Amino acid sequence: MSLELWYWPEIPGRGEFIRLFCAAGEIDYVDMARVENADALVEHMHALEGMRPFAPPYIVDGDVVIGQTPLILQYLSxxxxxxxxxxxxxxxxxxxxxxxxxxxxxxxxxxxPIASELHYADQMAEAFDRAQNFRANRLPKYLIHFDNALAANGGPFSLGQQWSHVDTSLFQVMEGLDYMFPNYMAAMQGSWPYLEGLQGAVPEIDGLADYLASEERIEFNENGIFRHYEELDEQ
Amino acid sequence: MSLELWYWPEIPGRGEFIRLFCAAGEIDYVDMARVENADALVEHMHALEGMRPFAPPYIVDGDVVIGQTPLILQYLSxxxxxxxxxxxxxxxxxxxxxxxxxxxxxxxxxxxPIASELHYADQMAEAFDRAQNFRANRLPKYLIHFDNALAANGGPFSLGQQWSHVDTSLFQVMEGLDYMFPNYMAAMQGSWPYLEGLQGAVPEIDGLADYLASEERIEFNENGIFRHYEELDEQ
Known part of the structure; x- marks a missing residue:
């Protein structure tokens, strides 16, 4: 039985953190909803019984059926x-x-900021306020935290010369932020040197270079987590 | 060396999930910032080196220093x-x-909804909109998910007759929602029967009854996660 990944087929979203780790670790899996489609994912998820995942992504590995991106990554690691x-x-x-x-x-x-069920267009004013606060406070607080974590072993990876699931995920975070806030991230360049070093080091991991250059890699877009809306990136 | 819990001394917050589990499991620990004070917590957290927790709660158990409430609970379990x-x-x-x-x-x-750094008074209008959406969509979606999980083993606990860290946490969630949204929760009574059964069963766990009746138990208040603002509970 192959390892199955179940996630939305057309966004990077949370699924991309699993895809990146599997590519870097050369772990075989089947990206089920990309082989089939989104309807198959909905159907599969609803057919799960007992303590089932709240939302995609989730994996099926024999008897193990688990959701939650960090738990999946720790399990596979x-x-x-x-x-x-x-x-x-x-x-x-x-x-x-x-x-x-x-x-x-x-x-x-x-x-x-108001509801994930509403469209962005219905909460633009609030999103504008939230984006300003996010860039001023939460974003740098988190990136400094991650930068310090990388510094602990001297870089470039969380374990020094050895990469882990944390590194492929932080790579995706930095790529996502560059896409979402190009002006802000350009202005802040040099503020988180270990994360910037990581962004250069992760694509060199065997297995990942091929994946990143392939059509399998899903581009960031405005249906995912990291979205580019110009008005949210105003300085 | 005793197990140390580091969390804000005057709110239930995320720390209460750890306190409840330790009480139910009769696990000895020292609630450090309640023995000392909040300043001691800030000082202790800033002195941590390497891959340190992003925020309280965190525990110190010999060489293990970890944050993230679910990880702490799984580790102690x-x-x-x-x-x-x-x-x-x-x-x-x-x-x-x-x-x-x-x-x-x-x-x-x-x-x-706009920023954790701002006061509630500065984002009341947005909070009102978010609360309406939350009660209509996310809240029932999550509670049905948790109710189904409890149903999987027939109740009253997640593992049937045996309680786990999930049960003490779901108890706190239900108590918190009753405090936060008394009108809504009263109107919805009967919608999540397993969760309501759990609310009655958890206080019967040895060790927990004493804790819940003691002065150690911190009441919900308007500095924590579950806050009661009348205008957010309007039907």
């Missing part, structure tokens, strides 16, 4: 022996991956 | 043998605990 080998350190990587998930949630709320 | 004993099931409990953390984040955003 354990399965493949791609962690640090030390429990105390693996816990810290897991904690960082959960911090990344919290940040991703806050990024989504920038363009959907 | 493992340490104390309070899980299911099966890896596949423990993963599902962990996933549910992470769903709870996501929900708690959304609850906080109800009264702080």
């Amino acid at each position: 354990d399965r493949e022996g791609l962690g640090s080998g030390e429990m105390e350190v693996d816990l810290k990587l897991f904690q960082l991956q959960m911090d990344i998930a919290d940040f991703v949630q806050e990024v989504h709320s920038v363009h959907h | 493992d340490r104390e043998g309070l899980g299911s004993g099966e890896m596949e099931v423990d993963l599902k409990l962990f996933q549910l605990q992470m769903d709870i953390a996501d929900f708690v984040q959304e609850v906080h955003s109800v009264h702080h």
